[in-house]
Amino acid sequence: xxxxxxxxxxxxxxxxxxxxxxxxxxxxxxxxxxxxxxxxxxxxxxxxxxxxxxxxxxxxxxxxxxxxxxxxxxxxxxxxxxxxxxxxxxxxxxxxxxxxxxxxxxxxxxxxxxxxxxxxxxxxxxxxxx
Numbered sequence: 001x002x003x004x005x006x007x008x009x010x011x012x013x014x015x016x017x018x019x020x021x022x023x024x025x026x027x028x029x030x031x032x033x034x035x036x037x038x039x040x041x042x043x044x045x046x047x048x049x050x051x052x053x054x055x056x057x058x059x060x061x062x063x064x065x066x067x068x069x070x071x072x073x074x075x076x077x078x079x080x081x082x083x084x085x086x087x088x089x090x091x092x093x094x095x096x097x098x099x100x101x102x103x104x105x106x107x108x109x110x111x112x113x114x115x116x117x118x119x120x121x122x123x124x125x126x127x128x129x130x
Contacts, residue, residue, distance in 0.1 A: 012037055072115040073104075079113045083122055 009029045010021045025033065076094075080087040094103050094111055102117020 012040070073112040074115050074118065076111050076113070079118055082115075082118060 010018075010025070010033075012033060015022050015033065022030070074082070076087050076090045079090045083090065090113070091111065093099055094105070094113065098121065099113075099117075102114035102121070104112050104114075106112065
């Protein structure tokens with residue numbers, strides 16, 4: 001190592017490669033490296049989050065695509081009108097296991113109910129459907 005290299009403050013890579021050099025840092029040099037490490041960590045965390053978001057989250061359609069056996073998807077308000085109940089009841093019913101085959105929750109705020117499935121379910125409960 002040359003005299004000039006010995007006098008230059010170590011970089012983050014130098015500290016990673018030779019951790020014992022951290023003990024010889026002045027307070028100012030240690031503070032500067034700590035700030036640089038924090039900035040690098042924040043930047044890398046943002047890059048990793050963006051990459052994971054692109055890989056792990058496929059695009060969610062805003063509206064469900066009808067399946068072969070489904071003629072029409074209903075909003076909770078439309079389903080409530082058919083069932084003759086309040087919209088809150090539809091949300092409560094949608095959490096039940098027996099509703100899973102004909103409901104889709106595309107996000108926390110988007111619930112759709114398959115028209116045929118709702119009418120079949122209501123028919124099985126003895127409710128009149130229009």
